[in-house]
Amino acid sequence: MRLLRVGPPGAERPCALLADGTACDLSSVVPDLDHHTLGAASLERLSTAVAGGTLPTVDLTGQRIGPPVARPGKVVCIGLNYRDHARETGAGIPAEPIVFLKDPWTVVGPNDAVPIPRDSSSTDFEAELAVVIGSTARYLRTPADAAEHIAGYALSHDVSEREFQLERGGGQWDKGKSCEGFNPLGPWLVTPDEFDPSSARIRLWVNGVGRQDGNTDQMIFDVPTLVHHLSQFMVLHPGDVISTGTPAGVALGAPEPKPYLRAGDVVEAEIEGLGRMRQVFHQA
16 A cells, blocks of 8 residues: 555645555544554555545645654664765765664655755755554564564655764764754655565655665665664654665765755655655755
8 A cells, every 4th residue: 555644734634545646535444644553453454445445535636745654753764774875975884773863853744845954054865765663663583573563665855964963963963863844754655565675766856966876775784674673772663764774875975066955956856666755945
């Protein structure tokens, strides 16, 4: 299934995108797509209801698409998880996943406008594969155990302010990662039966110019490894989002003058099978 949430912020309705491009309203089956409704039993109910063909249709024309998960409990991010991205930033290949947390209030819709922070000089772009947790995962025994805890996958944009992150971070990255609107997510949550995270093309454009073009098969640590690893250090709860890192092509790794984002810039990103997003950046 391709699940999405439609409507203004705070008043989105859960929907499913159908094969013909139309959508149906899931409100009669679940109140929202959140930590209560992403488990296997709920997803099975949704699948059965969609297959029944009796749910009311939704006209998506002109409608805002919200993030496909209502207010994640936490957003866990993985740094330097593509070999080419590690090389372009001058970093070594990490021996184990580099982990940082992002304020879950940064999560916005895939096409929502994003403010460039005040005093920002280095707002950067990072297209990423996101994993959405469907059931509680703690101390998983092996990476093979991860699959049963995954509700689905989505496209994520891990916007970063590099000066805040690297020069003013005080030894951690939160200042450069948790600015307002810094995590567009969506447009869909795609269930594991319809998406293979091991090999999917991931691309990003700024003002129509291609900046990132990679593939998830270049990850240093794959999805099962990441979920297993994180479960050793924190409890992963339903609705939590894991952003799995970005391929090469970010502004930080470019030669001078680095193409950091400015007011009016338009960023588009896409992962095969997970849809496309678009944000216009403006000055806060």
